[in-house]
Amino acid sequence: MFLDRVIVRQQDPRQLRMAKSAAWIYWLGIIVVFTGTMLPLASEIDRVPVLLLTLGGLLSTVAIILIPWDRFSYKIFYALSALACSHIATLIYYSSGVESPFGELYFLIAIWAAYFFSFRGYALVASMAIASFLAPYFYDFQYDVSHITSAILHILFMLIAGGLVNLLVQQVRDRNAELSRTTKTLAQKVREELREQEKTAAVLASVADGVYVVDTSGHIVLWNKSAALITGFSEEEMIGRDCYGASGEAPEGGGGCTPFCGSIAPLDADSNFSSTGYEVLTCRKDSEKIWLSVSAAPIRDPDGSIAGVVHVFRDISEYKEIDRMKSDFVATVSHELRTPLTSILGFSKTLLRTDARFSDASRESFLLEIVREGERLARLIEDVLSVSRIEAGKLRLDLKAIDVGPTVGQVVKNMARLTSIHNFVINVADDLPQVSADPDKLYQVLLNLVVNAIKYSPDGGPITVTAIERDGRMRFEVADQGVGISTEHLPHVFERFYRAARGKGGVKGTGLGLFVSKSLVEQMGGTIRAESEVGQGSRFFFDLPLAPAEEVEAEDKIAS
Amino acid sequence: MESSSIGSKRILIVDDEASLRTLVRANLEVDGLEVSEAVDGIEAMRMLAESQPDLILLDIMMPGKDGIEVLEDLAADEKLKGIPVILLTAKGEQEDLEKGAALGARGHITKPFDPEQMVRTVKAALGMIRR
Numbered sequence: 001m002f003l004d005r006v007i008v009r010q011q012d013p014r015q016l017r018m019a020k021s022a023a024w025i026y027w028l029g030i031i032v033v034f035t036g037t038m039l040p041l042a043s044e045i046d047r048v049p050v051l052l053l054t055l056g057g058l059l060s061t062v063a064i065i066l067i068p069w070d071r072f073s074y075k076i077f078y079a080l081s082a083l084a085c086s087h088i089a090t091l092i093y094y095s096s097g098v099e100s101p102f103g104e105l106y107f108l109i110a111i112w113a114a115y116f117f118s119f120r121g122y123a124l125v126a127s128m129a130i131a132s133f134l135a136p137y138f139y140d141f142q143y144d145v146s147h148i149t150s151a152i153l154h155i156l157f158m159l160i161a162g163g164l165v166n167l168l169v170q171q172v173r174d175r176n177a178e179l180s181r182t183t184k185t186l187a188q189k190v191r192e193e194l195r196e197q198e199k200t201a202a203v204l205a206s207v208a209d210g211v212y213v214v215d216t217s218g219h220i221v222l223w224n225k226s227a228a229l230i231t232g233f234s235e236e237e238m239i240g241r242d243c244y245g246a247s248g249e250a251p252e253g254g255g256g257c258t259p260f261c262g263s264i265a266p267l268d269a270d271s272n273f274s275s276t277g278y279e280v281l282t283c284r285k286d287s288e289k290i291w292l293s294v295s296a297a298p299i300r301d302p303d304g305s306i307a308g309v310v311h312v313f314r315d316i317s318e319y320k321e322i323d324r325m326k327s328d329f330v331a332t333v334s335h336e337l338r339t340p341l342t343s344i345l346g347f348s349k350t351l352l353r354t355d356a357r358f359s360d361a362s363r364e365s366f367l368l369e370i371v372r373e374g375e376r377l378a379r380l381i382e383d384v385l386s387v388s389r390i391e392a393g394k395l396r397l398d399l400k401a402i403d404v405g406p407t408v409g410q411v412v413k414n415m416a417r418l419t420s421i422h423n424f425v426i427n428v429a430d431d432l433p434q435v436s437a438d439p440d441k442l443y444q445v446l447l448n449l450v451v452n453a454i455k456y457s458p459d460g461g462p463i464t465v466t467a468i469e470r471d472g473r474m475r476f477e478v479a480d481q482g483v484g485i486s487t488e489h490l491p492h493v494f495e496r497f498y499r500a501a502r503g504k505g506g507v508k509g510t511g512l513g514l515f516v517s518k519s520l521v522e523q524m525g526g527t528i529r530a531e532s533e534v535g536q537g538s539r540f541f542f543d544l545p546l547a548p549a550e551e552v553e554a555e556d557k558i559a560s
Numbered sequence: 561m562e563s564s565s566i567g568s569k570r571i572l573i574v575d576d577e578a579s580l581r582t583l584v585r586a587n588l589e590v591d592g593l594e595v596s597e598a599v600d601g602i603e604a605m606r607m608l609a610e611s612q613p614d615l616i617l618l619d620i621m622m623p624g625k626d627g628i629e630v631l632e633d634l635a636a637d638e639k640l641k642g643i644p645v646i647l648l649t650a651k652g653e654q655e656d657l658e659k660g661a662a663l664g665a666r667g668h669i670t671k672p673f674d675p676e677q678m679v680r681t682v683k684a685a686l687g688m689i690r691r
Contacts, residue, residue, distance in 0.1 A: 335621065338650050342672040343579040350583065350675045356590040366586065369579050 107158050114166035122166040126159045208314070210292075213299065215308040218243045222310075230292070230315050232285030279316065291320040325496075329511060336380055340373035347373075372417060379451070382444060383512045387496070390519045397441065397523055401434040401547030404467045404474060411446040412465060418451075421460030427477075428467045434547040435474040441520045442544070445528075448513040449478035449540045456538065457482025473526075473543040481537035485530065493530055494518040517542075569686050570594045570611075574604040574630065575619040575648060580671075584617060587675040588682065601625025605633055608640055615686055617669075619648045620656045628656060631663040644685050 210227030620627035
């Protein structure tokens with residue numbers, strides 16, 4: 001612990017190398033000393049301890065050189081260094097102190113210590129030198145006084161020179177330490193900054209929303225992965241593009257629709273613009289139109305001026321489409337509700353007219369109209385309710401074993417009243433097994449299919465309703481010879497709100513019937529499909545499981 | 561009320577809903593008017609080319625050719641221009657109504673309507689009674 005404060009820590013590999021080279025110098029000195037002690041000297045020297053000490057010094061020096069210091073505590077190095085110093089001091093003591101021929105050797109050690117040790121460490125080495133040089137004087141050695149004075153001055157100059165070197169080295173070292181601390185802090189900051197940037201980049205790359213940044217000159221400086229995915233324009237294409245430029249350097253969208261970038265309002269750098277959100281109809285690279293919901297916010301410099309605008313956008317085409325279908329649906333449903341209501345109210349009020357008299361036949365036909373339109377209204381309401389139940393997952397089924405014939409017959413009987421230009425063909429054998437179904441729901445499905453067959457064959461013609469047993473299931477089929485469904489529309493006919501021909505020019509309807517039918521059939525454990533050819537007519541068919549055998553037997557017993 | 565002595569007036573009802581046509585026909589016929597029916601704009605134009613009625617009751621929302629398109633065709637045809645047209649509309653079709661008025665429609669009846677009221681509107685338009 002003391003050594004910690006005495007010796008400057010050497011952690012730089014370059015300085016470690018220098019320490020080792022100093023140790024080499026010391027070792028060479030030892031060899032010189034060893035050789036010297038073997039030579040005949042002016043004064044008497046006790047050669048045995050000198051020899052032992054020389055050997056000890058040799059070993060410690062070898063240790064200094066060979067030990068891989070970077071893997072061990074520096075304390076060992078310091079201890080060995082101190083040992084070497086005290087060894088030299090002892091050597092000098094035994095070779096008659098001030099008069100020792102090895103005085104110059106200690107100068108090397110002093111400089112070395114001055115370089116590597118702190119000032120206190122150096123002071124320790126210097127005191128040890130003074131003690132070792134002077135100690136023999138207090139014992140038996142005989143000195144020439146003038147010679148001693150010059151020797152002591154010589155030693156003092158030597159030690160003061162070492163002290164100055166030490167001070168100089170300390171200063172440089174302090175400066176270096178400070179420099180390296182600053183460098184380290186800087187490097188740390190740079191690393192943190194880079195990490196932060198990587199994090200931001202990773203976040204930008206993985207958000208599902210498209211993100212892009214436009215600088216004040218209107219050039220795109222950032223374009224993330226999702227932006228590329230949504231618009232079809234890659235980062236390479238978009239970075240550096242002039243978004244607002246009058247030159248119209250917008251990416252080539254083609255197809256006559258506004259290319260993506262150009263449809264976003266340019267930035268007025270002086271405005272008090274904080275942030276804004278809007279929806280925009282624009283184009284993908286492949287010219288497909290997309291609706292984007294965009295929010296834009298300014299990026300401000302530390303001084304508050306706008307440096308650019310960050311835009312975040314997402315593709316809302318799907319929501320827009322559902323939105324459109326929903327408002328379409330509301331419009332059609334209200335129309336579809338109003339039409340039968342108009343007839344019901346109209347015929348009722350006609351019957352109540354006081355200023356006109358109608359024949360009994362007319363009155364009866366009016367009543368029939370009221371019934372017919374009332375049923376239509378009920379059917380529509382049933383469909384709308386079914387949809388809300390299906391959507392809420394609250395559709396309840398009451399599965400029973402039922403006979404197919406009467407259900408089909410009832411549907412056809414009710415529907416035949418609606419039309420005079422269609423003729424119905426019922427294709428149901430008498431000995432069909434019972435099916436497991438909810439009677440009301442089966443009726444609703446068949447009714448929807450037959451109503452569609454009537455609606456979509458405006459020129460009349462046969463409508464065939466078939467039920468046959470096939471592969472252990474009951475297969476129902478409703479076929480017409482009407483307008484048919486194009487291959488473009490066919491895959492979508494069972495989708496909610498979907499109508500093959502929309503708005504004007506098409507057949508009226510809510511777009512609910514087939515969606516409800518499909519849901520009902522699936523709930524009852526069946527599947528529904530459609531086949532069609534434009535101009536030839538359509539065929540809708542679905543199958544339902546047969547009723548379990550024992551139930552049939554049970555009913556047979558009751559019947560017999 | 562029945563004042564037509566010079567042969568009965570002829571009304572053309574254009575609507576895609578069969579029951580509504582029947583409703584209009586029954587109420588107008590009982591008042592001695594002659595009624596012919598067209599299921600959509602296309603059939604209406606075909607019938608108008610053959611003979612011209614004294615008044616047209618025209619539904620706006622129809623498949624094929626809608627009421628507004630029929631009005632446009634009528635306005636463009638010298639022979640048909642003068643025939644008064646009463647539009648049959650539903651509530652909330654204000655925009656169509658304005659378009660229709662601009663194209664020369666005489667008036668409109670909003671569904672659901674009172675048959676008696678409807679007969680009065682038609683007769684007024686024909687100048688058979690005062691409004």
